[in-house]
Amino acid sequence: MNNRIITISREFGSGGRTIGKMAAEKLGIPYYDKDLVKKVAVETGFDESYIEKQGEDAPSKSIFGYAFAARGMNGAMNGMSADDFLWVIQRNVILDLAEKGPCVIVGRCADYILKERTDCLNVFVHAAAETRAERIVRLYGETEKSPAKRLEEKDKKREVYYKYYTGQVWGMAKNYAISLDSGKLGLDQCVELITGLTNLRPEDVKR
Incomplete structure (x- = not known):
């Protein structure tokens, strides 16, 4: 076992x-x-809010995706869509971060x-859906959409993005x-299980 990089999909x-x-x-x-997100924003010139949303959402075929690109970046895209350009840069940033040393990377197809x-x-x-619904309402509040609908839409976007x-x-x-079922295990136990599967030495984490 030589787990130094942890990726979390959720x-x-x-x-x-x-x-x-x-x-x-x-x-x-x-x-x-x-x-x-900030590192990708620096590399792409894209707005951070765009990266936060599109970095895991289903690719948009709309030309409005380009509206979030910084002025002068279109030439650097070499004909790629904004979403594909974002994917390439995001991939390179993740590869670079993993090369630098032990870390935890959340989402963005890092696995x-x-x-x-x-x-x-x-x-x-x-x-479970009920557990997740309660959590998003507690953390993010109510919206005009039901918690169940919010869960369904967000997870569907992640599923389509990952597949694409x-x-x-x-x-x-x-x-x-x-x-890991965080509803049954609890967050603390999930953390214990994950960290227990690493074998980091003190010299690994001194950077």
């Missing part, structure tokens, strides 16, 4: 992002989620992007080392 509302952050803090290694590495622990976090860029099925067990 259903909306399952707490996967929180679990990833807690695991990184416990191990003393970098955690990439919002910071990854697939790093599939050639032998030091990755790929995790999928899920939970990887050719694989999002959430399928064989794509991950472990699949």
